[in-house]
Amino acid sequence: MIEGIAPALAKALEKRGYLELTAVQKAVLEPAVKQADALVSAQTGSGKTVAFGLALAPTLLGEAERFGQAQAPLGLVVAPTRELALQVARELSWLYEQTGATIATCVGGMDMRSERRTLERGAHIVVGTPGRLRDHITRGALDISGLTAVVLDEADEMLDLGFREDLEFILGEAPAERRTLMFSATVPRAIATLAKKYQHNAVRIEAAGEAKQHHDIEYRALLVAASDRDNAIVNVLRFYEARNAIVFCNTRAAVNHLTARLNNRNFSVVALSGELSQNERSHALQAMRDGRARVCIATDVAARGIDLPGLELVIHADLPTNPDTLLHRSGRTGRAGRKGISALIVPHPARRRCERVLQAARIAAEWARPPSAEDVIARDNERMLADPALSEPVGESEQEFVTTLLEKFGPQQMAAAYLRQNRSSRSAPEYLSESGPLPAMGKSANHAGTPSRDRDDFGDSVWFSLSVGRKQNAEPRWLIPMLCRTADLTKREIGAIRMQPEETFVQIAANSADSFLQAIGPQMTIQGNIRVAMVEGEPDFGRSAYRTPRPDKKPHRGKGNFTGKDKPWEAKSKAGKPAKPKSGKKPANPIAPAKPRKKPKSS
Structure with missing residues (x-):
């Protein structure tokens, strides 16, 4: 039995399987906190609901082991949302089960008349949201004149959600001689101000391990x-x-x-x-x-x-x-x-x-x-191989039909059928496009832990031309899965993809080129109307029809970008790039008619 806790609560914890208390639960049981106000900062998942349940016990029960007849509530817990309030009520119900406590809830979205009838019958602890609690207090359904303790759970969230006015109303209506416990993940200035106004000499508790956020x-x-x-x-x-x-x-x-x-x-x-x-x-x-x-x-x-x-x-x-x-x-x-x-x-x-x-x-x-997509499929295969059904012995009632299946279809066909059935029950993974380099602090690896491949070092390859381009809204995100699906390729066998206005060049691993050609057939088409052609050597992307417009020249409205034909004055350098004018100005257009020179004025 855990020491320092009311016997009824200790039994409930033991029944629940608690072997040791968390840091925040131990902190609220310290002698200095036993009857004092407390401002506790503890992260979500640290066991704070049980913590304030344990902290309330000495105030609500005193020296008794069980509660008496339920009348006006002795304890009040205020939570920011309906779900949290209902969750707190469930936690306190099993924790106080052996004390005979009656716990009532007052939350927005629930039947207010039913809540009123419950309050009329009496409750030892009330758990609710700020707005609904204020409504019941204002209408006279909730008598908080006998409160001995108030808990504000997730106080920072309640202020963020705009419940300051409701909280101040509730705390103002509660008896001055009460114990106030505030639990908050963080303690910003607004929480510190609220604590100073409504708490008396509060003990500040920072749960151990708070600095090491979420180590699990x-x-x-x-x-x-x-x-x-x-x-x-x-x-x-x-x-x-x-x-x-x-x-x-x-x-x-x-x-x-x-x-x-x-x-x-x-x-x-x-x-x-x-x-x-x-x-x-x-x-x-x-x-x-x-x-x-x-x-x-x-x-x-x-x-x-x-x-x-x-x-x-x-x-x-x-x-x-x-x-x-x-x-x-x-x-x-x-x-x-x-x-x-x-x-x-x-x-x-x-x-x-x-x-x-x-x-x-x-x-x-x-x-x-x-x-x-390959990582997901590999993980699916691992899960399939680890399926206990594959290692369990064949039962007597199964043996006869298993033999029939093997005789009719054979082991390979049966294994393929099992694989297809397994995969058909799951959503197919998606093929993702490249997303740029990882930050320096990250690992230069993909999700599965294998080194990411540099596309510039793809190895021996063959280039193919596809009869779709930017004007047909072609994108790698649908081209890659289409090639993998219809041309019997994997993503690792596809290298660079170069998009042009009317065509797309795709790099295929050399040792996969023959199987690629065989898969698309003699018609050399994919998806019915996309024509495929093998490219001799490497495509000359520099001579494609598309060329980036000059920054100082905008296309005419309704027309495409200028091509090389639109700019015949651009001379080609030996490297195949436009030669820069020596003066920094645009060379004269030889096609444009020469402007007549003005005659010098006679002196």
Whole structure:
């Protein structure tokens, strides 16, 4: 039995499987804190709900082991969101189970009449959100004249959400001779001011290990091309195959977009945003808890206070705006000694901003590429080989039909059928385009840990021309998977891709050229209408029809860029580049008619 705790609470902890208290839980049990006000800073996932439950016991119970008849509440816990308030009520219910405590909730979005009837029957502890608590107090349904202790949970978030006026009203209506405990992840000036006004000689507690943020979380910053954000999220989800994952977006529109995209890709997804009703939010969270959904897409505000047990993966689809948001988001995983992964999807233009946020949060993230399609497929194969079903002995009831299957189809065909069935149940991975060099502090490796290949050192190759270009909206992001799918290639067999207005040059590994030609057939077409031609040697990209316009010359409205024919005055140097005028001025156009010289005026 854990010492220094009320016997009824100690039994509840033992029943729950607690062998040792966390740092913040030990801190609130110190003799100096026993009946004093306290300002506690502890990060999300540090066990602070149980901590203030333990801290309240001496004040609420005194020397008794059980509560008496429930009347006006003795304790009040204020939380910023509905989900957090309901979660706190669940935690206190099992912690105080053997004390006979009655715990009531007052949260926005729930039936106010039902809450009023519960309060009329009496409660020892009330847990609620600021706005709903104020409503009940104003209407006379909640009598807080007998309070002996008040807890403000996630006080910094309550101020961020604009609940200062409600909090000051509640604290002003509570008895002056009460105990006030404030729990906050951070202690900005606004929290310090609130504590000074409503607490008396408060003990300041900083949970041990606060400086070492989330040591059970592996942070990965995944650099992507800006157009590949959604594709990278798909590959991260597929690579880790987490039991539970949460994807954070900055806006409701982004949540709706990503939810639709992942639903179309056969992921079991739920969304959390401010536009949902309480009933819809409750159903979404329950789907995550019972396994009907595996991915939750949410905004920061909507996700505040939610607790998803066993959450293994946090993905930042949109970068957090500040270090506190990064820590709050990531703190959903890596709890209770379990390991978690926090993956930041970093578009290349936002790399510097991400570095600043990580530095401010004192987090050393590993910079890497997102998992490629090949990485995802390799991980799928590993999971298949580790499937216990493949190593279990054949049962007697199965033997006869197994023999029939092998005789009819053979082992190779059966293995291929198993592979296809396994892959068809999962979303296909996405092919990602290059996203620029990794930061110097990152590892020069791709996601799987194999060295990234320099395209300039591709090795022996053959160039092919495809009859699509920029004018046909051709892009590497759809050309590469199309070639892999229809021409029997892997991404590693495709080298550089050079886009031109009317055609595209693709570099294919020399030892794959013959199989490539065989796959596309004698018609030399792909996708029905894209013509393919082999190029002798290396294409002369310098003689392509496209040429970048001069910075001092804009194209005419409605016309394309000027070509070499538009500029016949440009002389070619020996290196094939335009020769620079000696005077720095544009040479005269030999085609333009010569202007007549003015006759000198007679003196």
